[in-house]
Amino acid sequence: MVATCIRALPDEGCGLLLGTRDGVVSDVIPSPNIAASAKIYEIDPKVLLRTFRRADDEGLEVLGVFHSHTHSPAYPSPTDIRQAPDPGWHYVLISLATVRADVRSYSVVDAQVTEENVRLEWVTGPRAND
Numbered sequence: 593m594v595a596t597c598i599r600a601l602p603d604e605g606c607g608l609l610l611g612t613r614d615g616v617v618s619d620v621i622p623s624p625n626i627a628a629s630a631k632i633y634e635i636d637p638k639v640l641l642r643t644f645r646r647a648d649d650e651g652l653e654v655l656g657v658f659h660s661h662t663h664s665p666a667y668p669s670p671t672d673i674r675q676a677p678d679p680g681w682h683y684v685l686i687s688l689a690t691v692r693a694d695v696r697s698y699s700v701v702d703a704q705v706t707e708e709n710v711r712l713e714w715v716t717g718p719r720a721n722d
Contacts, residue, residue, distance in 0.1 A: 593607065593620050593658045593684065593686060593695070594686055594693045594695065596620070596622040596658075597658075597659070597660035597686045597688060597693070598688065598693075600625055600660065601662065601688065602630050602662065603625050603627075603628055603629055603630050603633075603662070604625055604627075604629060604630060604631070604632065604633040604659050604660045604661065604662060605622075605625060605633075605659065605660045605686075606622075606623050606625050606633040606634075606635055606657065606658065606659040606660070607620055607621050607622040607623045607635070607639075607657070607658055607659075608620075608621040608623065608635065608639065608640070608643045608654055608656070608657055608658075609621075609654070609655040609656045609657065609658060609682060609684065610643060610646065610647060610652050610653070610654060610655065611652060611653060611655045612652060612653070613652075613653055615655060615682075617655060618652065620658070621639060621643050622639075623635045623636045623639040623640075624636050624639070625659075630662045630663070631671075632671060633659040633660075635657065654681075655681065655682055656678075656681035656682035656683055656684065656697075657681060657682075657683060657684070658683075658684035658685070658686060659672075659684075659685065659686070660685070660686045660687070660688050661685060661686070661687045661688065661689065662688050662689070663688075663689050664687065664689055665687050665689065665694065666685040666686060666687035666694040666695065666696040667685065667696070667698075667705075668683060668685065668698055668700060668705050672685075672700070673700055673703050673705060674703075676700035679699070679700065679701040679702070681699075681700075682697050682698070682699065682708060683697065683698045683699070683700055684696070684697045684698075684710070685697075685698070695710060696710065697709075697710045
């Protein structure tokens with residue numbers, strides 16, 4: 593996720609979280625930010641469609657979305673809150689405002705933001721840099 597967001601600079605980076613029904617993320621799906629903006633993000637509809645189809649085919653779920661904030665903390669902006677499409681999703685934010693990225697996750701239900709615990713497990717292999 594962090595690498596995807598760094599590669600998108602100076603714009604916000606973004607993508608989807610794919611995983612199991614019990615909430616374990618098994619894959620991170622990068623997406624171009626079709627808004628091409630440092631202040632907002634928009635997942636490519638083709639990536640969204642492919643990811644939902646893959647989830648159906650593999651018995652997985654789209655668990656949420658990640659995106660970066662290029663100059664602000666890892667906390668949902670008013671725009672993020674207004675555009676939160678699914679109250680069951682996890683909204684992972686990566687702040688690139690400092691040299692060390694700050695990764696946090698939130699649920700957004702009826703405009704109420706609640707921070708969630710995040711446990712990162714480093715993997716090795718071909719997808720280790722996403």
